[in-house]
Amino acid sequence: MKKILPSILLFAWAMLGQAADQGVIDSIKKKGGLVLQLQGEAEQWEVQFQLGGRDLNDAGLADVAKLKNTAELNLRDTKITSAGLVHLKGLTRLTRLHLERTNIDDGGVAHLSGLAELEYLNLYGTKITDKSLEHLSNLKNLRQLYVWQTGVTSEGIKAFKKAAPNVEVVQGIDLSRVIAVKKEEPKPEDDLQWLPEGGDEKPPAKSITGEFTVVRFINKRDQAVKLYWIDYGGKPKLYGVIEKGDQRRQNTYEDAVWMVTDEKDNALGYFVTTRKFARAVIPK
Amino acid sequence: MLSLQHTRRDFLRSSVGLAGLTLPTFFKAQAVSARKSRRKAKSCIIIYTWGGMSHYESFDPKPEAPVDIRGEFKPIKTATPGINFCEHIPLIAKHSNKLAVVRSVHHNVGAHSGAVYLNMTGHRPEGQIKAKGRKNWPSITSVISHFHKPIAGVPGAVRMPYSMYDNGTQMAGEGAGWLGSKYDPVLMRTPAGEPYGGVSRFDDPALNLKLNLEKKRLNDRLTLLEQLDNGLGQKLGSETVYGKLDHYRQMAADMLLGSPVRDAYDLEKEDPRLRNLYGDHIGGQSLLLARRLVEAGVPVVQAVCSAGDLAGGGGDNWDTHRNHFSKMKNRLLPVFDRAVSALLTDLQMRGMLDETLVVFLTDFGRTPKVNGNGGRDHHPGVYSLAFAGGGIHGGQVYGSSDRKGAEPGSDACSPADIHATVFKAMGIDHNAELHDQLDRPYRICEGEPLPIV
Numbered sequence: 098m099k100k101i102l103p104s105i106l107l108f109a110w111a112m113l114g115q116a117a118d119q120g121v122i123d124s125i126k127k128k129g130g131l132v133l134q135l136q137g138e139a140e141q142w143e144v145q146f147q148l149g150g151r152d153l154n155d156a157g158l159a160d161v162a163k164l165k166n167t168a169e170l171n172l173r174d175t176k177i178t179s180a181g182l183v184h185l186k187g188l189t190r191l192t193r194l195h196l197e198r199t200n201i202d203d204g205g206v207a208h209l210s211g212l213a214e215l216e217y218l219n220l221y222g223t224k225i226t227d228k229s230l231e232h233l234s235n236l237k238n239l240r241q242l243y244v245w246q247t248g249v250t251s252e253g254i255k256a257f258k259k260a261a262p263n264v265e266v267v268q269g270i271d272l273s274r275v276i277a278v279k280k281e282e283p284k285p286e287d288d289l290q291w292l293p294e295g296g297d298e299k300p301p302a303k304s305i306t307g308e309f310t311v312v313r314f315i316n317k318r319d320q321a322v323k324l325y326w327i328d329y330g331g332k333p334k335l336y337g338v339i340e341k342g343d344q345r346r347q348n349t350y351e352d353a354v355w356m357v358t359d360e361k362d363n364a365l366g367y368f369v370t371t372r373k374f375a376r377a378v379i380p381k
Numbered sequence: 382m383l384s385l386q387h388t389r390r391d392f393l394r395s396s397v398g399l400a401g402l403t404l405p406t407f408f409k410a411q412a413v414s415a416r417k418s419r420r421k422a423k424s425c426i427i428i429y430t431w432g433g434m435s436h437y438e439s440f441d442p443k444p445e446a447p448v449d450i451r452g453e454f455k456p457i458k459t460a461t462p463g464i465n466f467c468e469h470i471p472l473i474a475k476h477s478n479k480l481a482v483v484r485s486v487h488h489n490v491g492a493h494s495g496a497v498y499l500n501m502t503g504h505r506p507e508g509q510i511k512a513k514g515r516k517n518w519p520s521i522t523s524v525i526s527h528f529h530k531p532i533a534g535v536p537g538a539v540r541m542p543y544s545m546y547d548n549g550t551q552m553a554g555e556g557a558g559w560l561g562s563k564y565d566p567v568l569m570r571t572p573a574g575e576p577y578g579g580v581s582r583f584d585d586p587a588l589n590l591k592l593n594l595e596k597k598r599l600n601d602r603l604t605l606l607e608q609l610d611n612g613l614g615q616k617l618g619s620e621t622v623y624g625k626l627d628h629y630r631q632m633a634a635d636m637l638l639g640s641p642v643r644d645a646y647d648l649e650k651e652d653p654r655l656r657n658l659y660g661d662h663i664g665g666q667s668l669l670l671a672r673r674l675v676e677a678g679v680p681v682v683q684a685v686c687s688a689g690d691l692a693g694g695g696g697d698n699w700d701t702h703r704n705h706f707s708k709m710k711n712r713l714l715p716v717f718d719r720a721v722s723a724l725l726t727d728l729q730m731r732g733m734l735d736e737t738l739v740v741f742l743t744d745f746g747r748t749p750k751v752n753g754n755g756g757r758d759h760h761p762g763v764y765s766l767a768f769a770g771g772g773i774h775g776g777q778v779y780g781s782s783d784r785k786g787a788e789p790g791s792d793a794c795s796p797a798d799i800h801a802t803v804f805k806a807m808g809i810d811h812n813a814e815l816h817d818q819l820d821r822p823y824r825i826c827e828g829e830p831l832p833i834v
Binding site: 197 | 421530532533535548576578579580641652654655657658660661677678692693694695696697703704707708711712719726729730731732735808
């Protein structure tokens with residue numbers, strides 16, 4: 098009996114704890130938060146606010162922090178500030194913490210220096226600087242730290258890595274150095290022959306396929322025309338309308354048959370593509 | 382078998398609460414809880430190279446093979462010593478430390494329809510398979526969504542930017558099959574980027590559910606619901622009617638009426654410089670959208686990286702029976718290289734990569750011999766796939782093809798094994814049973830996970 102008693106007490110304590118937690122969980126859900134139990138863990142919670150709970154502020158965070166067995170907390174895109182992070186001091190079981198894209202700065206990160214279990218800390222898109230790294234150098238379990246789009250510098254990271262060599266610090270890329278691939282607009286090398294409807298030269302009955310190419314259709318008629326691709330089975334497929342005087346750049350393949358009609362679908366003529374980038378002038 | 386973990390979890394979730402717990406169970410549960418569980422991926426992005434991507438000109442170059450097999454391209458070194466890729470994916474090569482490449486996948490289904498089905502469902506096609514068929518096995522996207530707790534206004538699975546077609550016939554294997562329409566992935570049209578050349582079917586009926594989220598149409602809820610309804614020919618306009626919307630339309634409505642998913646869909650909200658990183662192409666913008674959807678809570682997103690219809694080998698798809706090398710070099714690999722490398726960079730710097738599993742799937746590989754039209758034909762005998770993120774150990778190659786790239790050289794594996802690997806990374810028991818509409822049980826996967834998770 099003596100051996101069992103402590104167990105019963107533990108059991109009772111667990112019951113009370115569970116009941117207390119339920120109240121906190123309900124209040125988190127009311128704020129739009131999501132509470133998930135982590136698999137295989139007795140009482141470890143994952144709490145998320147980044148989807149439906151972005152209105153969470155510092156006052157609300159005080160309530161959230163009452164769920165002491167929170168192991169993972171996501172506050173991305175919420176309205177919390179540095180001052181609110183003081184409430185996280187008691188969440189000593191936190192292993193993953195998302196604070197990215199919030200208004201926090203170095204003052205807020207100072208409140209995290211006692212979270213000894215922390216393995217993952219996401220701070221990208223915040224106002225932190227190298228000073229924050231100093232607050233984090235004592236976190237022995239920290240392995241992943243995200244500081245893209247912050248004031249953290251390469252020099253700061255270098256110094257931090259000396260104190261905390263096991264941490265992978267992800268600085269990300271400098272977007273101002275991203276070079277947009279300029280589309281190489283091909284210059285037309287050729288003019289496709291216009292095969293008028295009812296003329297001597299007939300187009301093939303259907304398209305076959307070959308190399309990729311581009312055709313620039315130019316409408317010189319006084320009215321709009323419709324542009325059809327004759328598919329591999331010989332059926333016309335509408336691609337668009339070219340207003341009078343307008344042009345249309347069209348991706349296509351060699352040996353494709355294109356039909357031009359008036360707005361009432363009366364065929365006017367045809368073009369058959371070649372391998373070359375070409376102009377296709379629809380005559381007056 | 383009921384595991385202790387299940388007992389414990391089920392108990393905590395049940396309404397019975399602690400009163401129903403006996404002391405022995407409590408102690409056992411305590412013992413189990415001390416074990417720390419492995420982290421699992423929260424979400425999954427599937428990149429499908431429709432048509433059958435050549436393993437030679439991507440992840441498994443064969444520089445030692447005779448010239449009529451090795452082709453025109455050279456290998457390049459990657460960031461991982463000893464692993465080489467094709468020279469035309471130089472940006473992806475820099476991410477090799479994140480990638481687990483599998484070079485020994487094989488099957489024996491030589492036609493696109495069966496091969497898509499096999500790679501998307503993990504099961505061999507039996508008898509006549511039809512797109513949208515309710516006797517089909519569910520796609521991997523549907524199965525993953527089934528195992529995720531639904532979030533209001535967030536689809537369980539999304540696929541984009543169109544369905545896969547072969548000469549006008551829609552392929553089976555992208556839907557939920559016998560899991561039922563509730564688990565059909567929502568089809569979205571990527572709203573930006575230069576389209577792949579060739580034929581893509583944006584007139585897919587599933588896209589006509591007015592999921593095109595045009596801003597001007599979102600102004601008020603009633604207009605929107607009318608929009609939703611016009612596609613189905615009913616008059617609508619009150620809350621009660623709204624309540625009668627079937628699951629799919631209700632989901633569409635929830636998404637449109639204001640949720641992180643709607644914001645995610647609006648690519649104009651993204652930094653234009655980051656959009657450039659992915660490339661101004663529907664392939665790149667689809668992967669950007671995939672990241673944004675995952676960020677918004679969608680558990681699984683599938684992006685088809687190719688024109689939608691193979692159209693007899695015409696157009697920008699991976700079914701390169703003719704002009705293989707120029708098509709790969711000029712039209713396909715540049716988009717793939719830029720888009721995929723941007724996705725990996727983006728997920729990494731946002732701290733999302735360790736919880737996001739990225740999976741590359743395709744129909745099959747291409748033949749060792751280059752044919753008379755300068756192309757490579759279908760070759761399910763061996764091909765390459767890859768994984769990244771989500772607890773995958775990067776910087777490794779699993780299995781190999783033989784010297785000619787014709788069949789597995791070591792550690793041969795199947796599409797079912799690939800699926801089992803995905804399930805393991807996602808924390809889903811690959812031996813789990815699911816039930817169809819008539820409550821018949823099916824084991825979800827016949828494969829075994831590869832030792833790369």
